[in-house]
Amino acid sequence: MEIMVVAPIDNAFVKTHLEAIPSDEVCRFTLLSGSIRGALVSGTHLVAQAQANHGLGILETVALGQALLSTVLLSTTLKEGMRASLKMDCTGVLRGFATETSWDGKVRGYLYNPSIRLDKPLESFDLKPFIGQGTLQVIRKDPTGTLYTGHVPLVHGRIAEDLTVYFLRSEQTKTACMVSVSFDTEGRLWGAGGLFMQAMPGALDLDMEDTEDRLRELPSLGNWFGEGRSSNELLMTWFSAFEPVLFPPGQVQFFCDCSAQRFLQFIRTMPPEERHTMVKEGPLPVEVVCHYCNSRYYFNEADIL
Template identity: 45%
Template sequence: MKSAFDQSYSLTMKRQSNSVLIVMNLQPEQDTEHARHLDTLASDGIDIFLLARGNLRGAVIHGTHMLNAMRRNHQLGIMESLILGHGYLATALVGSQLKEHGRVILSIDCSGPVQGMNVEATARGEVRGYLKNSTILIEEELESFDTGPFIGVGILSLTRHLERQKQPFTGQVLVEYGSIARDLANYYVQSEQTPTAFNLSVQFDAAGRISGAGGLFVQAIPGAHDEEKERAQELVEELPSLGRLFADRHTGADVVHRQFAALEPEIVGTREASFFCACSKERFARFIAGMSDQELDDLEANGPFPVTTVCHNCNSTYEFTKAEVHELAARHRKP
């Protein structure tokens, strides 16, 4: 039986040359019991596969660690984690089809309480993003985990920045279902005329913690036979809860080989998947130094200090003392 949390259809360091740039404030897991559970799971990652002798392509993501990190940094409740988590999983799956330096942005503007989201994934599996309203007021006990009432209707945009392409490509469709899996599948049919099925799943334990998370998509390649496409759609819809499978220590390759055995699956590649943002105090310092003279004068005079900056993509905060602001202002005014 499918989990109520499923949707189906469709402190970090980065090395630059010989130096190390501190990027993103990654919040640690404070719950020792949950940390022990996460330590028993396979690493996050994306398995890319072919079906039906190459007539269908797809990818499966294990994203349990990624979504736990997302939730900690953004300080999200259960429903907020479910909705943004679906966005992270889906965008990572789309990004897995890009070449090395490509990236994709999923943007939703909607009428529901979340108001929308913006999620970006690179071809390397680095994912970041946010809800436009990260605190949903729930006045009555939920009867289900249907995301429709919280998303509502609106516009879904998918923007690809492709390697060696000067201009990005953006497509849009109406948000009709309030389900990222169904609305993204509809995007591919309406905007790109490509039959595509998605399955997105986040599993919570009895304490409301994310115990497993994963997603999968299958896409028809031109020339695929109707019976192959229909069988693949059926198999995606019949998938057990991916979140539960990953919570029970299964791997993405296990899922592909067991669920799609009738379509002769072949794993053709793997990629990492992680919650990662390239923001840094240095980047925000450059932003402050680039402010106008009037804005800098006001900031130096009135603060408040320390000046706190927040990255909306990962919710990292960076503080600047009065002395640091003065130094940045002096740098700005230097002829």
């Protein structure tokens, strides 16, 4: 059975670089005797694969990379068997994105506008000018299929910062979140990472304020993981005064559960007259593209009818 296409990493430098650094992971931890919980994700391989599958440029890779990293961090709040979606609709040229994750770190997603035209040279990786106004929506689905939905207007125009607004307004939970995608001077992907911290019930306001102050002092997570450095080193170095307790790391992967069989099942639910029109008007084979991973599947007349 055909499943998600894993596009090759064509850039030789990036391919060699990925082979030289550790695999992606998400490291869960607590600070200050459990009053703060958090997660740190190294996601360079994840972002590289998303860039390859969707054929993205630098700015688009930053946008989708930040969205995927934020979604992995969101996955650490899920219980076993749950799924979550993160969606942004905005007025800027980015238009928005849709991402999904399983509870165990398998994440997929796409940009609504995968080819952003620039009016002038890119001065920074700040996405605010490309986002504008809009909404951020979080959807959780439990193993029974029950959906829990919350949304907030965009306040900052930056994905991670607006995710913290969601947690505060929709779930009344103080949260800090940062994500980073970095490139070398030649515009080649170098590193990607994200950090998430959340106050637990009973935590003192001062505890969260102190951890946020420390977070603002951190080096670029993209550069940190691009240099092959570990999550453990970062947490034990930068948060040693907060008595970090680290848990076994979990996997992180750009993964889509689409398949030729699933798309074919969908096609066969269409009315017979629509399927005959599809074959008659062509062209054959019919191409079906998965938005989430850009995999392409092809079906001939015998498949469709």
